[in-house]
Amino acid sequence: MAWQDLAFxxxxxxxxxxxxxxxxxxxxxxxxRTSVVSVLLGGLYTVTFVSLGMWLSAxxxxxxxxxxxxxxxxxxxxx
Numbered sequence: 001m002a003w004q005d006l007a008f009x010x011x012x013x014x015x016x017x018x019x020x021x022x023x024x025x026x027x028x029x030x031x032x033r034t035s036v037v038s039v040l041l042g043g044l045y046t047v048t049f050v051s052l053g054m055w056l057s058a059x060x061x062x063x064x065x066x067x068x069x070x071x072x073x074x075x076x077x078x079x
Contacts, residue, residue: 005054012060019067028075035072039065 022028042065049058 005056009056009060012064029077032076035076038068
């Protein structure tokens with residue numbers, strides 16, 4: 001395992017922990033465009049990491065994209 005794989009995976013987990021308060025806050029509103037773009041980027045990063053054999057990073061990207069999808073579904077404004 002390359003140290004870069006671990007670094008990206010840890011970064012993804014930190015990002016997820018930073019997003020959790022937004023997901024839990026029922027009054028939080030995030031523009032849908034922001035959420036959807038973040039989901040798409042998470043998917044792109046996942047494909048890229050898999051193509052490089054960076055499996056921990058790919059799992060981190062899927063998890064991040066999943067949290068952004070939840071935010072898009074539950075906490076997004078219409079714009």
